[in-house]
Amino acid sequence: MASRTVSALVALLLATTACTGGSEVAGERGAGPSASPSGATPGGGPSGTVGPVRGGPLGFDGSGRFCSSHPSRDFVYGDDILDTVEPIEIESLALVGASGVRIVDAWVLPVRGVPLSGDWTQWPLPRQDLGGKVGLEWNEREPAEGAFLDPGTTYNLIVRMRRPGPRTPGGFKALAIEYRTSSTSYVRDTHTRGRFKRSCF
Numbered sequence: 001m002a003s004r005t006v007s008a009l010v011a012l013l014l015a016t017t018a019c020t021g022g023s024e025v026a027g028e029r030g031a032g033p034s035a036s037p038s039g040a041t042p043g044g045g046p047s048g049t050v051g052p053v054r055g056g057p058l059g060f061d062g063s064g065r066f067c068s069s070h071p072s073r074d075f076v077y078g079d080d081i082l083d084t085v086e087p088i089e090i091e092s093l094a095l096v097g098a099s100g101v102r103i104v105d106a107w108v109l110p111v112r113g114v115p116l117s118g119d120w121t122q123w124p125l126p127r128q129d130l131g132g133k134v135g136l137e138w139n140e141r142e143p144a145e146g147a148f149l150d151p152g153t154t155y156n157l158i159v160r161m162r163r164p165g166p167r168t169p170g171g172f173k174a175l176a177i178e179y180r181t182s183s184t185s186y187v188r189d190t191h192t193r194g195r196f197k198r199s200c201f
Contacts, residue, residue, distance in 0.1 A: 052178055056186030057085045058149075060157075060177075064191040067200035070121040071166040074104070077119045080157040080175070080190050082108065082149065090147050092178045093159070096189060100170020101196060104160045106144035109137045111154040123160060149179075163196060171195035 062080040093106050109116065116134050120126065130138050141158070149155055163170055174189040 052180075052185040052187040054187055056088075056179070056184070056188060057181065058088060058177065058179055058186065058188050059083045059085070060188075060190050062190060062192055065193045066119055067195045067197060068119070068121065069197055069200045072121040073163050073166050074123045075101075075119065075121055075161045075163070075194075075196070076123060076125060076158065077161065077192065077194065078116050078156060078158045079118065080159075080192055081111065081115060081117075082155040082157050082177075083151075083153070084149050085151055086181055087151065088149050088179045088181055090144050090149065090177060090179045091185070092145055094176045094178075095161075095172035095174075096176050097173035098170070099172070100168045101161050101163050101172060101194075104162045106157065106159045107141040108144050108147045108149065108155045108157055109141040111156055112137055115154075116156050116158065161194075167198065169197055 060080055060082050066077065066079075068075055090108070093103060095101065095103060113132070113136075114134055116129070116137060118129070120129070125138075137156070144157060144159075159175065171194055173193055175192045176187055176189050178185070178187045180186065
C-alpha cells in the first residue's frame with residue numbers, strides 16, 4: 001500500500017514539473033532587488049524608507065547665497081530664520097558638499113524683535129551688533145544641536161564656520177538640518193550656499 005502511495009506522489013510531481021518547465025513563480029522572474037515598491041527601500045520603517053524623511057514641519061527663510069573674500073579663518077553666518085508648525089528637536093547640522101570649510105559652532109536664539117541677521121568675519125561677534133533687543137536675544141542663545149523649537153516662535157540660526165587657513169578657498173552647497181518630532185525623524189536642506197574665494201568679483 002505504501003509503495004503505491006509513493007509511486008502516485010512521484011508521478012504527480014513529474015507532471016507538475018513538466019507543466020511549469022521548472023521556471024520561477026509568475027511575476028518573480030528576474031525581479032531581484034528592485035522588486036520593492038517604487039521609492040521604497042527594503043528594511044525601512046512604516047513608509048519603507050531608511051533614515052530621516054526629507055522635508056517635514058520645519059520652515060526657513062534666508063538670503064540664500066554669499067561669497068567671502070575676507071582673509072579670515074572664521075566666518076559667522078546668521079541669515080537663516082527658522083520656524084515650525086509643531087514641536088521639534090534639532091539633532092544635527094552639516095554642510096552639504098563642503099570643501100575647505102567646516103562647522104565649529106551653531107546656535108539658535110528666539111527672535112523677539114530685530115533678527116540678528118548678517119554675516120561676520122570676526123569672532124567674538126562685534127559688540128555694536130549685539131545691542132538693544134538683539135543683545136537680549138543673543139543672551140538666550142543655546143547650542144543648535146539638541147535645541148527644542150516651539151510653534152509660534154521664530155528663531156535665528158547662527159553658524160560659525162572655519163577654514164584651515166585665512167586664504168583657503170572652499171564652499172558648500174547647503175546646510176542640512178536633521179531634526180525630529182515626537183514620532184518621525186526628518187532632514188531638510190536650507191537654501192544657504194556659500195563660497196570662499198580670493199576674489200568674489
